[in-house]
Amino acid sequence: RHFGPVYSVKRNPFNPKFFVSVGDWCAKMWMEELKGPMLQTPYYPSFLTAAAWSPTRPGVFFLCRQDGRLDVWDYYYRMNEVTLSQKISDASLSSLSIQAGGSLAAVGDADGAITLMRLCDGLVQMAPNEKNLLGALFDREFKREKNLEAIKKAAGNSKKDGERGREPVAIDPVEYQAREKSFFADVGMTGDDLGTMGPGAAAGGGGSPS
Numbered sequence: 001r002h003f004g005p006v007y008s009v010k011r012n013p014f015n016p017k018f019f020v021s022v023g024d025w026c027a028k029m030w031m032e033e034l035k036g037p038m039l040q041t042p043y044y045p046s047f048l049t050a051a052a053w054s055p056t057r058p059g060v061f062f063l064c065r066q067d068g069r070l071d072v073w074d075y076y077y078r079m080n081e082v083t084l085s086q087k088i089s090d091a092s093l094s095s096l097s098i099q100a101g102g103s104l105a106a107v108g109d110a111d112g113a114i115t116l117m118r119l120c121d122g123l124v125q126m127a128p129n130e131k132n133l134l135g136a137l138f139d140r141e142f143k144r145e146k147n148l149e150a151i152k153k154a155a156g157n158s159k160k161d162g163e164r165g166r167e168p169v170a171i172d173p174v175e176y177q178a179r180e181k182s183f184f185a186d187v188g189m190t191g192d193d194l195g196t197m198g199p200g201a202a203a204g205g206g207g208s209p210s
Contacts (some may be wrong), residue, residue, distance in 0.1 A: 002021065002024045002026075004047070006024050008052075009051075014058040015134070017031055020107075020139050023048070024048075025043040025047060026044065028041075031138070031205035033146070036145065038141040038145040039079070039141055041073065047066040049066055049092060049095075050096040051092055051096050052100050053209065055100055056102030056124050056133070057076070057124055058130055058131050060075075060076070062096055062105065065092075068090055068091060068093060069085055070086050071085045071086075072084040072086075075134065076133065086117075089113040094110050096108070097185065102119070102124045103124045112176070
């Protein structure tokens with residue numbers, strides 16, 4: 001989950017079971033069968049407001065930022081850092097749409113302005129075997145997260161079973177007092193002046209009042 005409102009959820013046009021969401025300070029990559037995200041961007045210094053996938057490049061997606069910048073991520077080349085960051089407006093970016101051909105991007109901001117951008121060929125033209133490689137990458141991350149979920153679930157069940165298997169320790173009052181008397185006898189004391197008594201033992205003198 002995100003730590004704030006989710007502003008955009010977009011499915012990958014080449015692998016529809018994978019989708020990206022933006023909310024708070026990061027974007028997260030999800031898969032339908034996972035409870036948590038399988039990938040996410042580092043946290044940004046400003047909120048993210050919109051997202052869009054490239055319709056021609058399986059691993060390219062765009063993120064709008066509240067500080068007026070548009071970021072481009074290209075998972076085909078690198079996954080740990082942004083590929084391109086471009087200042088679009090002094091106002092917060094609020095919406096984003098990519099042309100079907102993948103070469104034009106329209107970006108709207110909070111002041112009502114729309115900026116039309118032409119993207120470079122490297123962000124438009126698909127590399128050889130890119131679709132298969134990105135599919136394999138997403139599947140690998142899915143399997144890794146699925147294994148982690150199974151490990152966490154097994155660890156949780158083991159802990160619950162261990163807690164259920166613990167039984168409270170029963171103390172026999174008679175045996176307790178016998179051991180206590182034996183201890184004081186060994187050290188040459190009676191224990192009467194220490195006020196010791198076993199569980200369930202009655203306080204007071206041994207005689208009944210006359």
